[in-house]
Amino acid sequence: MLKRLTNFSLKMFAQLFPSEKPLLFTGAGSTNQIASFARASGSIRPLLVTIPSFVRRGALDDLLEHFSELGCKVTVFDGVIPNPTYDVIEQGIELCNENDCDSVFVVGGGSAIDAAKVIAACCSNNASVEQVVGLLKVRQPTLPFYVVPTTSGTGSEVTNAAVISETKTHQKKFVVDPKLVPSAAALDANMLKTLPAHITAETGMDALTHAVEAYTSVNRFADAERDAKLAIKLLLEYLPVVYEDGDDLEAREMVALASFLAGYAFNKSGLGYVHAISHQISAHYNTPHGLANAVILPRVMRFNKPACSNRLAQLERMESGKVNGTDEQAADRFIQRVEALGQQLDIPAGLGELKTEHYDAIAKNARKEAWSFYAVPRLMKQAQCKEILASITAGATAASPVTKKDHSTDNSSVSDTQDSPMKQFSVAS
Template identity: 40%
Template sequence: MPKITTLIKAKAKLKAVQVLTYILPVSHPLVFAGPNSALNLCDNIQQLGMKKVLIVTDAILLNLGVIHPLQDKLEQAGIQVTIFSEVKSDPTFDVVEKGIALFKSSASDSVLAVGGGSTIDTAKVLALSAANNKAPKQLIGILKACKPAFPLFVVPTTAGTGSEVTVAAVLSDNQTHVKGLVIDPKVVPLATALDPVIMQGMPPAITADTGIDALTHALESWVSGFATQETDFYARAATKLILENLVLAWQDGKNLAAREAMALGSHYAGLAMNKAAIGYVHALAHQLGAKYGVPHGRANAIILPHVLEFNREASQKRLAKLAREIGLTQTANDREATELFIQRIKTLLTELQINTQVQGIQQQDFPEMIEAAFNEAHGMYAVPKYMNYADAEQILMRL
């Protein structure tokens, strides 16, 4: 276990965070779902009176022509469109600052994010920073902004992060690549489109990684000490949708029914995460991203089975309950139900052909990684059971 004094401080901070999650009002975006719902979102942007929209995306989506139908739809409605396509995976402060400069120079009044979690997080912080005249780095932490963000609209192209509904955004430091969290209900978009047509071009590997990311959000929310009846509702639905549809979407990207189910699963997991938060899977996965550039979804997939095993006893009743409620088993034996559930997750990773090893991982990096993971988790995440250094080291050694 961590030092007693450290744990006492962490638990006191955790209690304050829990109270904050209960009393803080969090809005839900208006949701358009189904094929071509992204075009309906464009209608909504026009209906709300927006005149100059900055589209935030990446160069790949722009070159593939994904942005063109949305741009055309907006321009036909008399809306001026400017495109910022410099988003990269794990966006840094300087990327957001470039977007803010373009937002201001184009006199935009709103932001439309089209992309995965990195794009949406970039757009969230951009809209909040521009409205508050604060540098992105100044917003790292909880409730650092005073004014509402500029109007933000989101079209996710992956079913994974749930960022279109969450109160958080992740950015990396330009030099160290250490990840920081911006946590503020003001970053929740006004509206989002869960459009399977937009998602059908997602490659199988990204479909797998982002799908496991969404599943991790659902599972960590389910076993969280912050879990409520409401978050359980969302986490249970997300888990069932993902387990039933992820392999189908991975096998056939043009299976629009599976794509839409995955989009909804990711969305529900994001709603659960808003209140229940996450845990050690994310805390350790963030370190694999910072140190070795492992994409976030893949990092979660790598860590997830190890943390499930670590929490097996502490989460047994909860995981057994989930296994029964999603129809995985009817056994009344909690130990047996938990074993079936954990094996189901491991089988899923095998079916998706996810490589759960980290190339080039070095034991000399472990102390820094573990310290950073504990700094993130302790006092912020209501984990079922606290890790000590040896626990975390053992997990990293298995990679």
């Protein structure tokens, strides 16, 4: 009963403080399109937020030239680091204010987008980072804010929150407000094609997890359900393609669109135990978020199945086009489908880093996170969560080593794959 009340509160919050979708530009070369749109919308002095390697290797030269042709005076802030701290963001705010920037434009992954969200919010509100940390602390709209993601998976380009690290303790802090949703986003396959194959696979599985957890959430919204289903369909079809051929721009774009749709879906309906557990595993062992999710996902789907076999069956029937068999059988087939995708992407069967002495703490904190923030279909007991952890360990022991494909030599964007902050506040949109 208490959990139902929590779920109801989360649903009410999502309805009372809805997040809009950003205006979307797609296609190879859409980075320049969004820049033209920003200029046409009145941005003359944008702050361009990015990571150092993009500037070093000239990845932004075309964009800077285009801005120049548009008559814009761009201030570049390339100081973003993975898990950006208050200090880093304050530097960006200072640069933005000093140069009287009238908008924020970001090219980067989750960390850069999150940093840019907070910079855009602080500058328009004349506020410090500390003042906007928390729930609904952004009083005025942010500066006009434009996003070009360079990874596909976090969904940060469509979510209403940012995660930042407190400078001294490196504790994660959250800024959650519908005003943080960007004005527009460009899914430009040219900016994604250098992403290494194993990062493509892991971040893509993160997006799949967002979509599956949103679809099986008990807090349902018609638009989030539709987007989650479409994201799942796109990922099942195009993630293996782009894993094999990172230069397939059409497949890149479809995976980016899927990530966007999945981001919208989980921003509204929330996540579940996959994320709750993976956050704890990553906190203990620094395991990449997408990898942890990919390993945990089928296990939690199996756990959830008794409470949502009809939902999983719907996904299987959408994918296969066949309506035969019971819901339970179809749900099993869908879980097997997700497992097969993981194998195709060389996702390992388990994680060897887990230590049994950490199981209690991981399970306790994961259950607490899910209880507080996610409208999960089935509540997990401590022993059940520990069983899943043991299964993850056993999977690593039993499996032969996985050889990871890597068709790219450019790892410059890898470090900027910060998970979306909405993992913690996924229903607060």
